[in-house]
Amino acid sequence: xxxxxxxxxxxxxxxxxxxxxxxxxxxxxxxxxxxxxxxxxxxxxxxxxxxxxxxxxxxxxxxxxxxxxxxxxxxxxxxxxxxxxxxxxxxxxxxxxxxxxxxxxxxxxxxxxxxxxxxxxxxxxxxxxxxxxxxxxxxxxxxxxxxxxxxxxxxxxxxxxxxxxxxxxxxxxxxxxxxxxxxxxxxxxxxxxxxxxxxxxxxxxxxxxxxxxxxxxxxxxxxxxxxxxxxxxxxxxxxxxxxxxxxxxxxxxxxxxxxxxxxxxxxxxxxxxxxxxxxxxxxxxxxxxxxxxxxxxxxxxxxxxxxxxxxxxxxxxxxxxxxxxxxxxxxxxxxxxxxxxxxxxxxxxxxxxxxxxxxxxxxxxxxxxxxxxxxxxxxxxxxxxxxxxxxxxxxxxxxxxxxxxxxxxxxxxxxxxxxxxxxxxxxxxxxxx
Amino acid sequence: xxxxxxxxxxxxxxxxxxxxxxxxxxxxxxxxxxxxxxxxxxxxxxxxxxxxxxxxxxxxxxxxxxxxxxxxxxxxxxxxxxxxxxxxxxxxxxxxxxxxxxxxxxxxxxxxxxxxxxxxxxxxxxxxxxxxxxxxxxxxxxxxxxxxxxxxxxxxxxxxxxxxxxxxxxxxxxxxxxxxxxxxxxxxxxxxxxxxxxxxxxxxxxxxxxxxxxxxxxxxxxxxxxxxxxxxxxxxxxxxxxxxxxxxxxxxxxxxxxxxxxxxxxxxxxxxxxxxxxxxxxxxxxxxxxxxxxxxxxxxxxxxxxxxxxxxxxxxxxxxxxxxxxxxxxxxxxxxxxxxxxxxxxxxxxxxxxxxxxxxxxxxxxxxxxxxxxxxxxxxxxxxxxxxxxxxxxxxxxxxxxxxxxxxxxxxxxxxxxxxxxxxxxxxxxxxx
Numbered sequence: 001x002x003x004x005x006x007x008x009x010x011x012x013x014x015x016x017x018x019x020x021x022x023x024x025x026x027x028x029x030x031x032x033x034x035x036x037x038x039x040x041x042x043x044x045x046x047x048x049x050x051x052x053x054x055x056x057x058x059x060x061x062x063x064x065x066x067x068x069x070x071x072x073x074x075x076x077x078x079x080x081x082x083x084x085x086x087x088x089x090x091x092x093x094x095x096x097x098x099x100x101x102x103x104x105x106x107x108x109x110x111x112x113x114x115x116x117x118x119x120x121x122x123x124x125x126x127x128x129x130x131x132x133x134x135x136x137x138x139x140x141x142x143x144x145x146x147x148x149x150x151x152x153x154x155x156x157x158x159x160x161x162x163x164x165x166x167x168x169x170x171x172x173x174x175x176x177x178x179x180x181x182x183x184x185x186x187x188x189x190x191x192x193x194x195x196x197x198x199x200x201x202x203x204x205x206x207x208x209x210x211x212x213x214x215x216x217x218x219x220x221x222x223x224x225x226x227x228x229x230x231x232x233x234x235x236x237x238x239x240x241x242x243x244x245x246x247x248x249x250x251x252x253x254x255x256x257x258x259x260x261x262x263x264x265x266x267x268x269x270x271x272x273x274x275x276x277x278x279x280x281x282x283x284x285x286x287x288x289x290x291x292x293x294x295x296x297x298x299x300x301x302x303x304x305x306x307x308x309x310x311x312x313x314x315x316x317x318x319x320x321x322x323x324x325x326x327x328x329x330x331x332x333x334x335x336x337x338x339x340x341x342x343x344x345x346x347x348x349x350x351x352x353x354x355x356x357x358x359x360x361x362x363x364x365x366x367x368x369x370x371x372x373x374x375x376x377x378x379x380x381x382x383x384x385x386x387x388x389x390x391x392x393x394x395x396x397x398x399x400x401x402x403x404x405x406x407x408x409x410x411x412x413x414x415x416x417x418x419x420x421x422x423x424x425x426x427x428x429x430x431x432x433x
Numbered sequence: 434x435x436x437x438x439x440x441x442x443x444x445x446x447x448x449x450x451x452x453x454x455x456x457x458x459x460x461x462x463x464x465x466x467x468x469x470x471x472x473x474x475x476x477x478x479x480x481x482x483x484x485x486x487x488x489x490x491x492x493x494x495x496x497x498x499x500x501x502x503x504x505x506x507x508x509x510x511x512x513x514x515x516x517x518x519x520x521x522x523x524x525x526x527x528x529x530x531x532x533x534x535x536x537x538x539x540x541x542x543x544x545x546x547x548x549x550x551x552x553x554x555x556x557x558x559x560x561x562x563x564x565x566x567x568x569x570x571x572x573x574x575x576x577x578x579x580x581x582x583x584x585x586x587x588x589x590x591x592x593x594x595x596x597x598x599x600x601x602x603x604x605x606x607x608x609x610x611x612x613x614x615x616x617x618x619x620x621x622x623x624x625x626x627x628x629x630x631x632x633x634x635x636x637x638x639x640x641x642x643x644x645x646x647x648x649x650x651x652x653x654x655x656x657x658x659x660x661x662x663x664x665x666x667x668x669x670x671x672x673x674x675x676x677x678x679x680x681x682x683x684x685x686x687x688x689x690x691x692x693x694x695x696x697x698x699x700x701x702x703x704x705x706x707x708x709x710x711x712x713x714x715x716x717x718x719x720x721x722x723x724x725x726x727x728x729x730x731x732x733x734x735x736x737x738x739x740x741x742x743x744x745x746x747x748x749x750x751x752x753x754x755x756x757x758x759x760x761x762x763x764x765x766x767x768x769x770x771x772x773x774x775x776x777x778x779x780x781x782x783x784x785x786x787x788x789x790x791x792x793x794x795x796x797x798x799x800x801x802x803x804x805x806x807x808x809x810x811x812x813x814x815x816x817x818x819x820x821x822x823x824x825x826x827x828x829x830x831x832x833x834x835x836x837x838x839x840x841x842x843x844x845x846x847x848x849x850x851x852x853x854x855x856x857x858x859x860x861x862x863x864x865x866x
Contacts, residue, residue: 019725023583023725027583027584027585027725030583030585031582031583033650033770034578034582034650034767034768035582035767036767131580137581137723137725137726137727137729138729139572139575139576139579139580139581139729142572142575142576142579142580143572143575143576143580145467146572146575146579146747146750146751147564147572147575147576147744147747148570148572148743148747149464149467149468149746149747149750150456150460150463150464150742150743150746150747150750151460151743152460152463217466217467275708275711275732278708278711285730290570290743291739292452292456292460292570292739292740292742292743293570293733293734293739293740293743293744294570294733294734294737294739294740295733295734296570296571296572296731296732296733296734297718297730297731297732297733298729298730298731298732299708299729299730299731299732300726300727300728300729300730301726301727301728301729304727306724306725306726306727307725307726307727309583309725310581310583310584310723310725310726311580311726313582313583314579314580314581314582314583317579317582317583318579321754334467334468334469335467337466
């Protein structure tokens with residue numbers, strides 16, 4: 001590196017890798033104007049070269065051997081866009097050990113093996129950046145790490161999964177059931193053929209792990225996060241929520257609480273007067289509260305070739321500044337201390353407002369018995385709806401909204417209520433934001 | 434500077450200066466964790482030391498002489514928070530010439546004399562940062578300069594003035610006239626005793642100048658921006674807009690157009706389905722479209738001691754990284770090239786959709802004559818409302834929404850229409866987004 005030219009290697013030429021290559025090949029002049037540096041896409045490693053990607057790679061070395069990137073002493077920055085755990089982890093490790101900076105969009109890897117990667121980066125005096133791992137093109141990681149650096153982060157509420165948000169938006173706007181909305185999402189390219197990691201909340205939890213680590217400057221253990229997906233939500237619930245003035249969103253929640261952090265992912269009723277309720281379709285948004293800045297929101301596309309590549313190239317330019325620094329002066333990855341762990345408060349110790357939906361037999365005393373149990377557990381009802389049934393099985397939906405109540409007591413109350421023979425098994429408990 | 438300790442001097446201990454001091458004194462540990470650096474508030478220069486500011490300044494040198502900051506060789510970064518043109522300009526110039534980095538929230542100064550300041554900074558190998566000058570605590574400047582660095586910025590639509598947004602929100606929600614809303618804003622601390630620079634659009638235009646310069650990497654001439662304020666808007670217009678499904682906002686607009694940029698500030702009808710319509714009260718938001726990232730929004734508090742200080746300290750930390758770089762390697766202010774000028778397209782060459790409100794005598798043929806003139810100028814009407822009057826003077830309001838039409842033709846058509854003796858003088862023309 002001669003101070004003017006930064007050599008880049010990309011491993012993996014899928015959707016995101018193509019986007020990164022496209023920016024480096026197309027926006028060179030723009031990047032030079034803004035950074036004074038020349039970014040040279042030297043090498044791309046990819047196994048499948050038969051696909052037409054509409055890219056002119058005549059000045060790029062194309063290889064099927066990742067080590068042509070990882071072990072090339074001329075390459076300053078390695079972009080990993082293959083995803084998954086292996087060989088992604090081994091490749092990144094090798095790059096760091098070869099004292100190359102790394103940029104990745106691999107949220108699963110950062111969320112579950114970030115500690116190791118940050119350690120290796122530190123030991124080798126290089127950095128690993130991952131702006132594209134959360135919120136696609138939204139510069140939320142830079143915002144937390146640098147823009148809001150003066151703030152203790154008090155809370156983060158995020159809509160972080162475009163697939164879930166698209167499905168919930170369709171259910172809300174077109175009044176369709178989950179399965180039909182999912183099918184629509186798949187047809188429109190907003191859901192994978194296997195959408196399970198999206199709809200069960202895992203993807204959102206990966207991203208929340210990363211945001212929580214940045215906010216707390218420590219490691220959040222991914223496997224200690226309470227996670228619920230969106231598969232249990234029916235059209236009926238969406239419509240009930242609407243009646244009460246709420247929109248159901250899959251929220252990632254991080255909140256400083258009781259000397260630790262309350263951190264969880266679950267579908268949540270968001271008031272229609274809150275900005276997050278207006279975040280529709282595949283869009284993402286992150287609502288961050290800092291002790292000095294107050295409330296801020298970052299909004300944008302959470303996925304896709306071009307937005308994700310925009311974030312990755314932002315990281316590349318940031319790292320290129322680091323290339324100018326001497327050993328021991330680099331600091332990006334110091335934001336997260338790999339030897340510090342966040343104390344996660346178990347969900348049982350948290351209070352929430354709840355949305356409860358039961359199907360019960362339509363006979364006298366049912367409501368009295370349910371509300372009696374709730375009262376026993378100090379759970380107070382703020383709102384209630386019971387509908388008539390026109391269906392044969394004579395089960396009717398009852399929906400209750402509660403005031404702030406203990407998660408532990410709610411769990412116990414629900415177990416009691418489910419023992420009543422007049423309550424059908426498929427109840428739903430949601431939280432209210 | 435020994436690589437570990439950064440010495441800060443503040444000039445001006447008003448609202449914003451107090452906030453910066455508070456962060457530096459309170460959040461030292463947090464900043465050290467996140468940056469590895471120690472930020473030492475060495476000196477504050479202020480003329481009025483009689484005010485109680487609820488700050489413990491026992492370890493800070495307090496002076497009434499700005500040159501104790503500007504000429505102190507130990508001070509690395511100077512924070513200017515006195516505002517206004519002079520002596521702010523001279524102070525900043527002196528600091529830069531003494532090879533100190535400068536942080537300022539002074540939007541008027543950056544907007545009108547940025548070119549000179551950026552030149553002086555370059556010549557002396559130092560930087561001037563100004564995150565707090567636009568959008569208060571929102572990291573929008575960092576977002577444009579770094580987060581979205583890979584993007585050609587196609588457009589920016591911003592709600593950048595908290596006073597105007599508060600007034601328009603009150604007019605909308607409480608259905609009050611402008612004067613009453615302004616009085617309320619003043620009583621609640623959201624408007625100055627002399628609010629003229631806010632309500633006439635000047636403050637918004639200052640901020641737009643800065644955003645436009647960042648987006649184009651060139652100098653935008655503040656005095657070439659078309660600016661309209663919000664004083665002409667009545668309760669009646671707010672209600673008409675509401676009827677048509679719009680909220681009136683004072684928008685800052687930047688748009689790449691016809692080989693130049695279309696850049697202007699004026700009250701604008703924003704569709705109720707657009708996120709910007711939901712930005713209420715004193716909050717700010719900036720809607721940015723880049724060629725790779727697509728649409729993003731940055732939202733947060735646009736003013737106030739704590740948010741503004743949050744932005745300034747973010748800049749301080751960024752600049753402290755620059756202190757580690759050698760001469761010729763620093764790059765923050767390279768984002769804007771002081772020798773390049775943006776070509777601003779005159780508003781006459783732009784097209785818009787329009788909202789037109791007239792008061793006319795309630796007699797036959799009025800509408801035919803007005804719509805006839807509009808037709809002569811190829812202005813096509815999309816929607817129309819005429820109300821009955823119950824007032825004595827027999828003037829009735831007529832509101833027309835148009836399809837896309839030429840600004841030049843609209844101006845000419847309005848001049849013709851205003852010649853009709855049945856039209857009262859106080860018409861209103863707004864644009865629709």
